[in-house]
Amino acid sequence: MGEKVRKVLKVLKDVNVDSIEPKVEFNSGVKYPIFDGTVISVEDVRESLLLLHEAGILKSEVVDNIAVCPHCLSHKLMIRTQCPSCGSPKLVRGRMIEHLACGHIDFEEKFKSGEVLFCPNCRKPLGQLGVDYRTFSSLYRCLNCMSVFSNPKIEYLCSSGHSFSENDLAVHSVMAFKVSPDKRSLIERMAFDVEDILKPLMDMGLSIKAPATLQGRSGIKHDFSFAIWYEYEDTPSIVGSIHLLDRALSATDVLALWAKANDVGVQHRVMITFSGVSEDGRRLAAAYNLKIIEGKDAQDAAEKVREHITELLKGMKPPAPKAPMPEAKKEEKKEPTVLTRFPWDTFYFAINLTRLI
Numbered sequence: 001m002g003e004k005v006r007k008v009l010k011v012l013k014d015v016n017v018d019s020i021e022p023k024v025e026f027n028s029g030v031k032y033p034i035f036d037g038t039v040i041s042v043e044d045v046r047e048s049l050l051l052l053h054e055a056g057i058l059k060s061e062v063v064d065n066i067a068v069c070p071h072c073l074s075h076k077l078m079i080r081t082q083c084p085s086c087g088s089p090k091l092v093r094g095r096m097i098e099h100l101a102c103g104h105i106d107f108e109e110k111f112k113s114g115e116v117l118f119c120p121n122c123r124k125p126l127g128q129l130g131v132d133y134r135t136f137s138s139l140y141r142c143l144n145c146m147s148v149f150s151n152p153k154i155e156y157l158c159s160s161g162h163s164f165s166e167n168d169l170a171v172h173s174v175m176a177f178k179v180s181p182d183k184r185s186l187i188e189r190m191a192f193d194v195e196d197i198l199k200p201l202m203d204m205g206l207s208i209k210a211p212a213t214l215q216g217r218s219g220i221k222h223d224f225s226f227a228i229w230y231e232y233e234d235t236p237s238i239v240g241s242i243h244l245l246d247r248a249l250s251a252t253d254v255l256a257l258w259a260k261a262n263d264v265g266v267q268h269r270v271m272i273t274f275s276g277v278s279e280d281g282r283r284l285a286a287a288y289n290l291k292i293i294e295g296k297d298a299q300d301a302a303e304k305v306r307e308h309i310t311e312l313l314k315g316m317k318p319p320a321p322k323a324p325m326p327e328a329k330k331e332e333k334k335e336p337t338v339l340t341r342f343p344w345d346t347f348y349f350a351i352n353l354t355r356l357i
Contacts, residue, residue, distance in 0.1 A: 003211065004040060004044040004047070004048050005048045005051055005052065005190075006190065006191060006193070006211075007038070007039070007040050007044075007048075008035070008040060008044075008045060008048040008049065008052070009052070009187055009190045009191040010191040010193060011034065011035055011038055011040070012179065012187055012191070013187055013188050013191040015034055017034060017179070018178060018179055019176060019177065019178045019179075020032050020034060020049065020058070020176065020177040020178070020179075021033070021063075021176050022063065022064065022174050022175065022176055024064060024066060024174060026075075026076065028042045029042070029066065029075040030042075030046060030066065030075075030172075030174050031045070032045055032046075032049070049175070049177050050175075052177075053175075053177060056180070056183070057179075057180060057183045057186060057187065057190075058177040058178065058179060058180065058183075059177065059178045059179075059180055060175045060176070060177050060178075061175065061176050061177075061178070062173045062174065062175060063174055063175070063176045064173075064174035065171050065172060065173055065174055066171070066172050066174060067156075067169050067170070067171060067172075068169075068170045068171070068172045069156070069158035069160065069162050069164065069170065070162075070164055070168050070169065070170040071158070071160070071162040071164070072158060072160045072162060073170070073172070074158040074159050074160050074162075075172070076158060076159035077156050077157065077158050077159075078156070078157045078158075079154060079155075079156060079157075080154075080155045080156070080157055080163075081140070081152035081153070081154060081155075082152060082153040082154075082155055083140075083142035083144065083145060083147065083149075083152065083153065084149060084151070084152060084153045085142065085145050085147045085149075086142060086144050086145040086147075087153070088142055088143070088144035088145065090142065090143040090144050091140050091141065091142055091143070091152060092107075092140070092141050092143060093138060093139070093140050093141075094107050094108070094138070094139070095107065095108045095135065095136065095137055095138065095139075096108060096135070096136045096139040096141075096148070097110075097111050097117070097126070097133050097134070097135050097136075098133060098134050098135075098136070099111075099119040099121065099122070099124070099126060099132070099133050100131075100132060100133055100134065101119075101122070101124060101132065102119060102121050102122045102124075104119055104120070104121035104122070105136075105139075105148050106120060106121075107141070108135070111126065111133075117133070119133075136150070138150070140152050154166045156169060185274075186244065186246075188297065188298050189242075189244050189274050189298065190244055191298070192242055192272070192298050192301065192302075193210070194208070194210045194225060194226040194240065194242070194272075194305065195208050195209070195210040195226065197302045197305055197306055198226075198228070198305070198306065198309060205230055205231045206228055206229065206230060206231070206313075207228070207229040207230075207231060208226065208227075208228050208229075209226065209227050209229075210225060210226035210227075211223060211224065211225055211226065212224045212225075212226060212227035212236070212239070214227060214236065214239070214264045215264075216260070216263030216264045216265075217263055217264075217265065218263050220263065222260040222263065222264060224239045224240060224241060224260070224261075225240050225241045225242040225272070226239070226240050226242075227239045227240075227266075228309070235264065235265050235266065236264070236266050237266070237267070237268060237312075238266065238268040238269075238270060238309065238312060239257075239260075239261050239264065239266045239268075239269060239270070240257075240269065240270035240271065240272060241253075241256075241257045241270075241271050241272070242271075242272045242273075243271060243272065243273040243274070243275065244274075245275065246275050247275060248273075248275055248276040248277055248278045248281070249271060249273040249275070249276065249277040249278065249281045249292065250278050250280065250281050251278065251280035251281045251283075251284045253271070253281060254271065254281050254284045254285045254288065254290055254292075255284065257269055257271055257290065258288045258290055268291075268312055269288075269289075269290045269291065270290075270291045270292075270293060270305070270308065270309075271285070271290060271291070271292045271293070272293045272295065272301055272305060273292065273293070273294055273295070274294075274295050274296075274297070274298075274301065276294065277292055277294065291308060293305055293308060
């Protein structure tokens with residue numbers, strides 16, 4: 001789960017609404033007002049809501065549509081009219097008169113001579129409307145080929161400079177979203193913010209990242225729900241994973257976190273679950289010295305996480321700040337670091353096993 005999705009979930013949890021209604025504006029296109037005042041961009045909100053819909057957490061309904069550029073999806077469009085005969089954009093538009101006797105058509109002002117109407121073509125007076133002449137409230141004249149028409153050729157120009165015809169115009173569906181009633185508890189779990197819970201610990205010289213991606217000694221990058229460093233450490237002191245599924249935490253879940261943390265070289269591993277732990281999972285966690293925190297809800301889990309992390313830190317000695325390297329030694333070649341043997345067979349078995357989850 002990405003950071004922007006978690007931020008959207010946190011807003012949904014805090015405002016506790018049943019529906020998420022859109023609003024169409026020229027500047028932003030489609031926006032969702034319940035996210036106004038947050039640090040989440042309009043684009044990130046739209047993308048996250050669609051991802052949550054695809055995951056079955058939100059239901060969607062088409063409530064409107066807007067025309068967009070087929071090339072860049074910009075909703076900021078201008079309409080340019082062209083002559084259907086010669087393609088020239090040199091058009092004028094206005095009220096016109098047709099003299100029925102000679103068939104001449106021109107703008108109304110061309111027929112006016114004081115208070116009387118005269119045909120500029122045959123110079124005959126126009127008497128009764130519907131007998132001598134008829135009017136058109138709006139017609140176009142091309143100043144290039146002088147043709148007269150009611151329906152010009154339409155071309156669209158977007159804010160990025162793309163031009164396209166009406167047949168190429170793309171239509172974007174405007175969606176409203178509803179929270180599935182049976183997914184509210186899942187939203188609360190998914191919005192669980194470890195970084196916010198542990199913010200007071202940052203005064204102790206800690207760095208907290210949630211989520212975190214770390215590269216192991218194998219060269220593989222691993223995703224964790226959170227990681228905690230002392231400011232002067234290269235490797236985190238603590239990593240953790242949040243189990244969001246409705247099923248109980250299994251031995252395979254425990255093995256997956258152990259394998260990733262072992263590859264990264266982290267000693268303290270924490271798993272947070274809201275749906276219980278299987279007996280095999282509990283035994284394996286105890287054997288691997290992996291802490292499982294079971295929360296009845298987000299608040300209960302937050303209190304337990306804060307308490308456990310605080311206790312862990314009490315037993316850990318903060319590393320000393322790294323002394324700056326003397327100028328004379330900066331150019332010296334460093335000897336390669338000799339790594340202790342890593343249990344690769346066990347690690348790759350665990351990694352492959354996680355792909356079957």
